[in-house]
Amino acid sequence: MPKTFPGTTIEITRLQKDASRLLFDGIFATGGITLSQICVMTDLEPYMIQNWIKRGFVTSPKKRLYSREQFARILIINMLKESLQIEKICGLIQIIDGDPHDPNDDFIGSCELYHKYVDLLADADLNLFDRESVAQVTETAASDFPETVAGSRKKLAQILTTMLYAHSAARMKRLAEDSLSSLQ
Numbered sequence: 001m002p003k004t005f006p007g008t009t010i011e012i013t014r015l016q017k018d019a020s021r022l023l024f025d026g027i028f029a030t031g032g033i034t035l036s037q038i039c040v041m042t043d044l045e046p047y048m049i050q051n052w053i054k055r056g057f058v059t060s061p062k063k064r065l066y067s068r069e070q071f072a073r074i075l076i077i078n079m080l081k082e083s084l085q086i087e088k089i090c091g092l093i094q095i096i097d098g099d100p101h102d103p104n105d106d107f108i109g110s111c112e113l114y115h116k117y118v119d120l121l122a123d124a125d126l127n128l129f130d131r132e133s134v135a136q137v138t139e140t141a142a143s144d145f146p147e148t149v150a151g152s153r154k155k156l157a158q159i160l161t162t163m164l165y166a167h168s169a170a171r172m173k174r175l176a177e178d179s180l181s182s183l184q
Helices: 019-027 035-042 046-054 068-080 086-097 110-123 131-142 152-183
Strands: none
Touching (some): 019 110, 068 110, 086 152, 110 152, 131 152
C-alpha cells in the first residue's frame, strides 16, 4: 500500500476509493492553488513546474492559481517521471486528454484519470507479474467509463496499465535504493 497519494508528499494511512476526490475537494475548497502550495504537496521545485508549462505539458495558471486539472496533470507527470521520459508521459496523457489548452478534445480529463488511477490502486489486490491479472484489474477500473467513442474503455484500460507499470517501477526502484542504503 502506498504511504502517500501518488505523485504527492501527502501522507495517508490507507488508500480508499474516492479518497483522491475528497482530497481534491479539500484542497480546492476555496478555489485554485498556488505554485508554492503545489511544490509543498509534490516536493517539486517551482522551476520544474514552470518548465513543464513553458514546454506545453501543463497549461498556464490563471491569476497565478492552478486548477484541479492542472494539479492532476502535475501529479500524473510527477508520479511517472522516475520511470518514463517526460515526453513519453505527456504523449500518454495526450492520447486521452488531447491538447491541454482545449478541454473540448478531452477523451478523459487529467483529473478524472488521476481519480480513476487512485481508485484502481485502492481496489486492486495486484500481482504485477501476472499480465492477465493486471489487465483484468485495469479493465474493471475502466468498465464504468462512458463509451462515447468506440474502443475508449479499452484505450483507458491500456493507459491505466501503462501508468500502473510505470508508477510501480518507480516505487520498486526507490525500495531497492532504500534496501541498498540500509546495507551500507
